[in-house]
Amino acid sequence: MRRALAAVAAVVFLVTGCTAEDAGPEIDRWWSNGVDEAGSPIRPGDADKIEPDEELYCGMLRATSEAGESIFPADIDPSDEEYVATVTAFFDEVQALAPAELQKSWGELAALVDALVEAGDDLESLETSGIDAAAVQAASEAITEHAATVCGLTP
Numbered sequence: 774m775r776r777a778l779a780a781v782a783a784v785v786f787l788v789t790g791c792t793a794e795d796a797g798p799e800i801d802r803w804w805s806n807g808v809d810e811a812g813s814p815i816r817p818g819d820a821d822k823i824e825p826d827e828e829l830y831c832g833m834l835r836a837t838s839e840a841g842e843s844i845f846p847a848d849i850d851p852s853d854e855e856y857v858a859t860v861t862a863f864f865d866e867v868q869a870l871a872p873a874e875l876q877k878s879w880g881e882l883a884a885l886v887d888a889l890v891e892a893g894d895d896l897e898s899l900e901t902s903g904i905d906a907a908a909v910q911a912a913s914e915a916i917t918e919h920a921a922t923v924c925g926l927t928p
Contacts, residue, residue, distance in 0.1 A: 800859050803840035804833045806866045811836060815862040823869035830870040831924035837863070838926060845882075845913070851893045861886075875919055878912035885909050 805811045807829040808822045837844055844867070851857060864886065868879035885904055920926040 800855050800862075802859070802862065802866075803842060804836040804863065804866070805829075806833055806870055811840075815859065819862065820865035820869045823866055825872055825876070826870055827872045827923065830867065830872065830875075831920075831926075833867055833870055834920055834924050834926055844916070844920065851890045857890060872919070875916060878915045881905075881908050881912035882916070 800815050801812050802809060802815050803811055806819075806823055807826055809819060834844055842863075864879065864883050868876060868883065871879050888904060
């Protein structure tokens with residue numbers, strides 16, 4: 774099971790761990806979420822101010838691509854506090870902006886991301902309880918398909 778989840782994680786290309794409410798380094802977002810502009814500082818609770826909006830959601834995904842980032846980042850370094858905090862905030866905010874049909878999908882990915890960061894470099898300690906590899910794969914596919922068909926982004 775651990776190897777299957779690790780394989781899904783490699784396919785899904787995810788990162789992050791702590792929540793946006795955790796105190797962390799002073800960092801700025803590369804995206805706009807309709808409430809906060811690109812370049813603005815990330816603050817605890819920012820995602821709580823966001824309502825689902827498909828146009829803004831697609832814009833956030835486009836801004837991520839234009840910034841040279843990935844909606845599913847590949848290199849996870851749990852010791853890089855700034856990167857983990859930035860991507861965590863991204864996940865929180867993109868989930869808040871996502872259309873209703875993708876809310877659960879982003880939640881599935883966030884659960885895996887949390888487990889991966891918690892495990893750090895020791896994938897043998899990856900906590901797999903509550904993580905459904907098939908659900909994570911389906912979530913990744915739903916997000917990728919929506920990004921391509923609705924937002925016009927290519928995988």
